[in-house]
Amino acid sequence: MADGLTLDSVRAAAARLYGVAHRTTVLTSAALDQHCGGHVVLKAEVFQRGGSFKFRGAYNKLSQLDAAQRTRGVVAYSSGNHGAAVALAARLLGIGAVVVVPANGPAVKLAAIEGYGAELRRYDPARESRAEVAAQIAAERSMTIVRPFDDYEVMAGQGTVGLELAARVPDLGLVLVPVGGGGLAAGVATAVKGLIPTATVIGVEPTSAADTSLSVRAGHRVSIAEPDTIADGLRARQPGELTFPITSRLLADVVTVSEEEIVEAMRFCFSRLKIVVEPSGAVALAALLVGLVPAATQTGVVLSGGNVDPADFAALMKA
Amino acid sequence: MADGLTLDSVRAAAARLYGVAHRTTVLTSAALDQHCGGHVVLKAEVFQRGGSFKFRGAYNKLSQLDAAQRTRGVVAYSSGNHGAAVALAARLLGIGAVVVVPANGPAVKLAAIEGYGAELRRYDPARESRAEVAAQIAAERSMTIVRPFDDYEVMAGQGTVGLELAARVPDLGLVLVPVGGGGLAAGVATAVKGLIPTATVIGVEPTSAADTSLSVRAGHRVSIAEPDTIADGLRARQPGELTFPITSRLLADVVTVSEEEIVEAMRFCFSRLKIVVEPSGAVALAALLVGLVPAATQTGVVLSGGNVDPADFAALMKA
Numbered sequence: 001m002a003d004g005l006t007l008d009s010v011r012a013a014a015a016r017l018y019g020v021a022h023r024t025t026v027l028t029s030a031a032l033d034q035h036c037g038g039h040v041v042l043k044a045e046v047f048q049r050g051g052s053f054k055f056r057g058a059y060n061k062l063s064q065l066d067a068a069q070r071t072r073g074v075v076a077y078s079s080g081n082h083g084a085a086v087a088l089a090a091r092l093l094g095i096g097a098v099v100v101v102p103a104n105g106p107a108v109k110l111a112a113i114e115g116y117g118a119e120l121r122r123y124d125p126a127r128e129s130r131a132e133v134a135a136q137i138a139a140e141r142s143m144t145i146v147r148p149f150d151d152y153e154v155m156a157g158q159g160t161v162g163l164e165l166a167a168r169v170p171d172l173g174l175v176l177v178p179v180g181g182g183g184l185a186a187g188v189a190t191a192v193k194g195l196i197p198t199a200t201v202i203g204v205e206p207t208s209a210a211d212t213s214l215s216v217r218a219g220h221r222v223s224i225a226e227p228d229t230i231a232d233g234l235r236a237r238q239p240g241e242l243t244f245p246i247t248s249r250l251l252a253d254v255v256t257v258s259e260e261e262i263v264e265a266m267r268f269c270f271s272r273l274k275i276v277v278e279p280s281g282a283v284a285l286a287a288l289l290v291g292l293v294p295a296a297t298q299t300g301v302v303l304s305g306g307n308v309d310p311a312d313f314a315a316l317m318k319a
Numbered sequence: 320m321a322d323g324l325t326l327d328s329v330r331a332a333a334a335r336l337y338g339v340a341h342r343t344t345v346l347t348s349a350a351l352d353q354h355c356g357g358h359v360v361l362k363a364e365v366f367q368r369g370g371s372f373k374f375r376g377a378y379n380k381l382s383q384l385d386a387a388q389r390t391r392g393v394v395a396y397s398s399g400n401h402g403a404a405v406a407l408a409a410r411l412l413g414i415g416a417v418v419v420v421p422a423n424g425p426a427v428k429l430a431a432i433e434g435y436g437a438e439l440r441r442y443d444p445a446r447e448s449r450a451e452v453a454a455q456i457a458a459e460r461s462m463t464i465v466r467p468f469d470d471y472e473v474m475a476g477q478g479t480v481g482l483e484l485a486a487r488v489p490d491l492g493l494v495l496v497p498v499g500g501g502g503l504a505a506g507v508a509t510a511v512k513g514l515i516p517t518a519t520v521i522g523v524e525p526t527s528a529a530d531t532s533l534s535v536r537a538g539h540r541v542s543i544a545e546p547d548t549i550a551d552g553l554r555a556r557q558p559g560e561l562t563f564p565i566t567s568r569l570l571a572d573v574v575t576v577s578e579e580e581i582v583e584a585m586r587f588c589f590s591r592l593k594i595v596v597e598p599s600g601a602v603a604l605a606a607l608l609v610g611l612v613p614a615a616t617q618t619g620v621v622l623s624g625g626n627v628d629p630a631d632f633a634a635l636m637k638a
Contacts, residue, residue, distance in 0.1 A: 025344065046593040047346075047593060051593065267629055270595050270629050271628075271629060274365040274370065274594055274595040274596075274625035275593055275594055275595065276589055276593040276595065277593075306593035309590075310586050310589050310590060310636040311636055311637060313589070313633070313636065314632070314633035314634070314636040314637045315633070315637075317629040317630055317632065317633040318630060318633045318634075318637075
């Protein structure tokens with residue numbers, strides 16, 4: 001596997017994902033273009049297998065394991081999209097998978113992971129560290145740990161989102177991408193800047209999970225308190241060790257949006273686009289809708305996932 | 320304009336709509352295929368301009384008005400998708416439009432119609448008949464009435480949904496389509512049966528708005544009491560005078576689904592497909608999901624619209 005993230009490693013990931021991951025559609029909206037004063041292309045990863053971009057990175061990683069590693073299996077820690085993505089990729093490749101999940105995690109999401117055939121290992125978030133639980137399992141069973149973002153092959157897989165966007169809109173001036181641990185942002189920025197050096201790539205995160213924004217300003221990785229945000233996929237407390245050097249070099253800026261702005265963007269997607277976008281998936285659009293970042297003549301926005309429980313969605317729409 | 324509905328009149332409508340209406344995407348779901356035991360292709364009219372199939376019929380009708388008719392304008396009665404569709408088509412063609420709406424209609428929908436530039440004429444549903452109000456306006460101002468379904472050109476426009484579905488899946492064995500007044504069902508059945516005579520087309524309506532189902536069984540048009548259903552686009556009290564001879568001849572059956580089954584289908588679309596489907600738009604899928612109609616090897620399902628207020632949707636998901 002490659003030691004680093006390059007346009008070529010993203011292209012290699014695209015070749016592995018060909019015919020396996022969906023080449024997701026892009027959506028446009030005349031109302032959105034008028035509102036923003038530019039043409040906006042929305043990359044709808046809500047339609048990706050497993051409901052988010054995470055499948056790309058997980059499959060790219062798992063498909064490169066050798067026969068011995070495949071036999072021993074993989075372990076991931078995540079109650080959310082990464083857990084489901086690893087479970088799905090493992091099933092497709094015939095690899096055993098353990099997913100470490102909080103005992104109090106949402107039943108719907110845990111059932112989805114189990115539905116893909118993965119073994120659940122519940123841990124108590126108050127007493128245990130999920131990374132340590134995963135490390136212990138990996139050591140005991142000689143399993144390969146699949147990190148959610150701090151892995152060049154995971155990043156390369158996520159970067160195929162940017163590759164497809166740049167292929168679809170060759171004159172992209174601006175790309176907005178959600179930032180959690182930074183895997184998607186690093187991958188997309190590497191692909192887009194590699195193909196279109198003049199394009200500006202900007203990261204977006206919730207104001208209450210501004211670890212990357214703060215780190216970029218500080219010039220080094222800053223750790224924040226446990227974030228309190230509805231964007232459950234973006235609750236990283238600090239940027240990744242491997243992602244941060246890439247995002248801090250390639251992103252022109254990292255901006256933040258409020259919880260209310262995230263909900264408004266979800267509502268726009270529901271009412272105007274007729275698609276379901278989860279809170280984490282809506283932050284990039286939120287930044288554009290509120291005018292935090294002015295649109296370019298051609299702007300790409302990553303809607304990174306659509307896994308939100310109908311009841312949770314209902315509560316947000318009513319509030 | 321044609322006196323009757325034929326495959327050729329649907330084809331002519333398609334030519335008029337080319338480059339104006341969206342040729343909407345089709346969606347598929349491995350989970351749905353497995354559940355149904357056949358391949359299911361969902362025609363996503365939620366992505367149509369104005370958020371429902373209604374734009375097709377309205378534009379096909381309005382685009383054929385002569386210069387004098389265009390100058391005098393059009394009038395429609397509907398607080399829902401037909402009203403918005405006529406308003407949008409009129410704006411695109413530079414035609415004045417009056418839309419007769421209930422004074423107590425949902426503010427969001429009335430605002431949408433007004434947003435497309437149509438003149439609203441509010442009436443009191445307790446005291447007035449909307450058809451009579453529209454007829455009076457048409458007489459006073461020499462305007463053309465655009466009926467929501469009982470018009471061959473409106474039906475031909477809606478039929479382009481079937482034309483696109485049959486072109487996309489040439490070996491369709493079964494098509495499920497929502498039935499309100501019968502315009503969509505008549506158009507789709509004419510197109511599908513015209514292109515694929517072996518295909519079975521089945522209509523679906525809410526149990527509490529079973530006017531077409533009862534009429535088909537009676538052999539003549541039956542009128543029912545004011546329907547009480549969340550499927551606000553399917554509240555016709557009796558089949559159309561022009562639509563019924565067509566639907567009763569071409570539909571193999573008309574089946575009914577409960578309110579709960581409609582909500583379940585909406586939830587499936589939200590959770591699994593990540594798209595927003597309004598109650599009326601979900602009835603055909605509901606019939607398939609509950610096994611009321613067994614899937615064919617290739618089944619087409621029309622998801623006819625996605626205009627549902629987020630707060631109303633929230634209330635349905637929580638119930």
